[in-house]
Amino acid sequence: MGLKRNVGLLKGLRYKGQGPMLTFVLHRIGGLGMAIFITVHMLASFLGGKGGSFVNGIYESWAFQVFIFFCVFFHAINGLRITIVDLFPKLIEHEKEAIWVEWAVFIPLYGIAVMVIIKTALGG
């Protein structure tokens, strides 16, 4: 056990994990994104005052909403796939297909959310 990976960053990026690897990375980015930004959002709401409304003002901007919606939607939909496959281990044989279904659910849902957020930002 240890952290001697002997793999450089560039080599790591060229690792051909493909679909499952991509979902793993995005799941982690989404989870970390939520953990960091929701913690800050909660602290800002708790402390209130000028600093609090400054931070929450950033959170209400359309660009930030587009980012946090990505984190939440991807983490939720990918998490449901992981949960289903883990609780019914026989389904692991269809993991590739499950990931395609996942994208087919995620892209329209997230697409509509982004469209609505940007449309509202442009003034309805």
Add this chain to the structure above:
Amino acid sequence: MTPAKSRTLPLSKRGLSFETLMWFFTRLSALAMYALIIFGLIGALVMGARNQMNFADVMRWAFMPNNTHVQSTNVPDLAPWASSLWKLTASALMLVAVAHGVHGLVVIADDYVASEGGRKIVRLLSIVMMLSMSGIGLYIVWTS
């Protein structure tokens, strides 16, 4: 041809540890959050979201049913959105999400912190973070 041996180990040989239980908790809490989010979604539609909110607003409410999340919409009266039912739903969702999220941070930290002492510190910090964020979350939900 002999039939394939079952690979299912009895519970006593599986090494049921705290980490195994948390692995299971992560999956179950995901399902619990789905149930709470769908409950919030249906509640929003019952309270008239169809005509007063856009898709992003409804999802923001469903993911955390706190009345401040619908302040910027065309909802005429915030009172039904601030009822005890929604405060209880928001509290449940927040507590489950904090536990799920803090454990997720421990899993990520374990990928980079390998020493036994380091992992103990990570776990201690995670318990402090979980308790404090749960308290702050409850305060926000019940005072907003």
